[in-house]
Amino acid sequence: MKWARNPDQERAAEELGVSVRSYKRYEKAQNIAKLIELATFALSTKMTKE
Incomplete structure (x- = not known):
């Protein structure tokens, strides 16, 4: 059985620079x-680091 991945978790991990x-x-x-x-709030509102 293949584990399903959560695309939201993958995106958040990528944006935060973690696995x-x-x-x-x-x-x-x-x-x-x-x-x-x-972090989730920041990603959902497309905030950027300055």
Whole structure:
């Protein structure tokens, strides 16, 4: 059985410069859940680093 990939997780991982595996770990970690929430918001509003 082939595991399905989540395109949103792949895109977020790419934009953050981390592997999909790392991103999935970050999503599960409660101590950095807020960071993931902020990163997701930034990606959804197409904010850029300055």
